[in-house]
Amino acid sequence: MTARIPEKATVDGLEDRWNEAWEAQGTYRFDETKDREQIYSIDTPPPTVSGSLHVGHVFSYTHTDVVARYQRMCGREVFYPMGWDDNGLPTERRVQNYFGVRCDPTLPYEPGFEPPHVGGEGKSIKAADQQPVSRRNFVELCERLTEEDEKQFEALWRHLGLSVDWSRTYQTIEPDAQAVAQQAFLRSLARGEAYQAEAPTLWDVTFRTAVAQAELEDRERPGAYHRVAFEPAADMEEATGRYDSVWIETTRPELLPACVALVAHPDDKRYQPLFGKHVRTPLFGVEVPVVAHRLASPEKGSGIAMICTFGDVTDVIWWRELDLPMRSVLGRDGRFAADAPAGVDTPDAVAAYAQLAGKTVFSAQQRIVEMLREADVMEGDPRPVSHPVKFYEKGDKPLEIVTSRQWYIANGGRDESLRGALLERGADLDFVPAHMGKRYENWVNGLTGDWLISRQRFFGVPIPVWYPLDDAGEPVWDARIVPAEDALPVDPSVDAAPGFTEDQRDQPGGFVGEMDIMDTWATSSLTPQIVGGWRTDPALFAKVFPMDLRPQGQDIIRTWLFSTVVRSHLEHGTLPWKHAAISGWILDPDRKKMSKSKGNVVTPMGLLETHGSDAVRYWAASARLGTDAAFDEGQMKVGRRLAMKVLNASKFVLGATGIATAADASLEEGLRATAHVSGGVLDGGDAPAGLVTQPLDRALLAGLADVVDKAGAALEAYDHTRALELTESLFWTFCDDYVELVKTRAYDGAAPGEAIDPFAECSPEAASARAALTIALETFLRLFAPVLPFATEEVWSWFRPATVHRAPWPTSEPLRAVAGDAPDATLVDAAGAALATLRKIKSEAKVSQRTELVSVDLLVPESKVAAVFAAKADVMAAGRVRALQIVDAEAALDPGVDGEGPEDGSGVSIADTTVMRTENVVFAD
């Protein structure tokens, strides 16, 4: 016969075994038949599959899983799907490098295309070396790569023990998700929240796409101020009677041909006389006005700046508010356009511009500086400065601003009432921790425009719109054609517009498809609608939406969280979820954020294999929501030790109670033995009178009841750390003190190694200990289950039915019922302290803890005397004391009590009566 309880317990290998069992048993499968009140729904962040998962993901996803497991044990049906964000630029970039291709939408589809190479992991391939392929071929390659990535991600998440319902996995690029994204877009379009506009747009010249405000980041970059002279025009000379040049300082002299005005602060006395008058731009001789605006900074440079279309976002504001002309020079490729802009039209100006045409920003700047020097209109050398420059967060060239036709969705950036409504939604959302709500508020208050959702890219959800072509073959933008909702998803670049045939594409009188796709966030802001079946399963959607929980990182409050609130507000007039649990960062030991470039990233799977999943989860669960945590393998070792301890302590309890003897034969026998030993309490029965009779045992259960209450309350408040801490702390007391104290009593005279018969008659004292041990162990397993799903499930399987992960979360009532009336919970600590005092004298005498004490006086603080007395037999057994005198430490100070004082002459001078100590110790030989 094979023993069901292993001889030597280990946490290694539990992951695969239990994942297989959970999958086979459908342990985490969502039951759609449950009511809304019974359901707890989680809107899980879909990780970007083109990136690699790192320790930070393991950290925050563990937090979510702890919540999911707790809620499930509380009897709620947990809706917990996982998705992959495969759509978007990061995937494109990875596909380019992995397969050595790039997308050229003008090329025809090539069936059966095989990429030039496979697996160029990590290395980037120069654009010139990439093979151009059609959009459809490119998308196929994206799908091929993400499929591989997603398999690896799922394997990691399963290994970590996420209790996800894997039958509901979604991808942001899958047809259903595309249909949801398109339908939400069309509805916003119909309501006027989505619109198209021709406007200056932040533009990444590398990726050749527009980007949104939420995707910007400032980076410090070196630049230089160039001091350049503008000559006064006739009106200025007349007004001032002077012929002096106006000197400006600019970091972007190459934009001189795009200059449309000079600007100074309205209060600036130096320039007030010039307002409304004109100057001529150097080299190009274009007459531009001097204007006043509050955003001009008198302290910066010479206090007067040139406005160009467009050098930065302030230029856009000036251009818009001051109603200035457009004189753009930069193309979408980041190079100077071939033709000079309007206004640059004298032969000299055109000749000057010709020297810049076709150049990049960098070389145009070099050239124009030479030209300014030759013309003697630049003073001195450029003055180097370091200044913040706007970048696309995934790009490595500064953003330019180009004017283009783009799609927007209203987000409150241009509409005060919508902004107010969204601020209110944010205030209603329960952020954990609460101060994260401030980040939302700050972001919404700082919005400067609507949400730009169109991207000039390839792998994403197409914007579902066509335009009719007039007789000249020009698109009629305002007469756009949209599909019916039940036709979704559509791809206007492939599907003919409704009412047209494919042969009318691009023909005068025919139609043209919108080529732009939506930004990734325009789809992932709809994850509640995607997973909840908004389009396809209204009954399900009504049950899970609004969702209970949105867990995520603090870095994407401005993007994912905010945009999801926007979409839900616009479409449903409600918050998308009740709670938002925000996880912190993982910092390396130098308190720096872990990142790839610093070379300090550890692969998650390696970590899980080294320490075990329970151990890594313990580390993650030890950090509170919203708090940055150090990457600390020491904590993982502690977690591993805890998991091991759970296994070993369980082995002891089951051995000492005899349950193991029965359970080794079969689970059924084990269940019967457990029911017998615990008096049926664990199976929902009432506590039999006289089951747990010993004060120490009752005290343990009373203390455990308190922990159950407090841990439950902590988890309800999304404070998993406190719950874990409370449980862990009592568990170690249980192992180190309680178990040691009751060990002898529980064995009830059984010889070492002797199998105990759980059904045989034993002393009432032993029965009391065995019941308390069993009930306590079973409760600890349930308390630990959300954090240590593997070790607890392993032990559970030895002697309990079904799975611990669907077992009810413990409540304190049954424990209190067993503990009886007015148990003194402090008794465990008092008895433990007595035991520690005995251990200390052996430790200080440098003898084995097994050494017997023939006799010892234990001086106990008055408040604890009764408690130590109550556990005297257990203390003597655990401390191997033959004769124990318990003395009131206070009374012992009085020589009159025993008439002689300490017989060994020690301790007289020690007057501290609050600490337990010993006197008159006699060791056995």
Place this chain on the structure above:
RNA sequence: GGGCCCUUAGCUCAGUUGGUUAGAGCACUGCGUUUACACCGCAGGAGUCGCCGGUUCGAGUCCGGCAGGGCCCA
């Protein structure tokens, strides 16, 4: 420049509504082959709670200021 968070033992962190002598784990040192566990146990040393001021009988905790660190937004 604005907002938010943080600063407690060598390290990582707790510290509830202000209340005895500020706690835990790790690390460190010493001891111990104890029949659940050497992936173990026992014991031990270690802190001017960032700095200055205020409120209070009493401040790690509340208030103001300063310094340092981090994140977000300009």
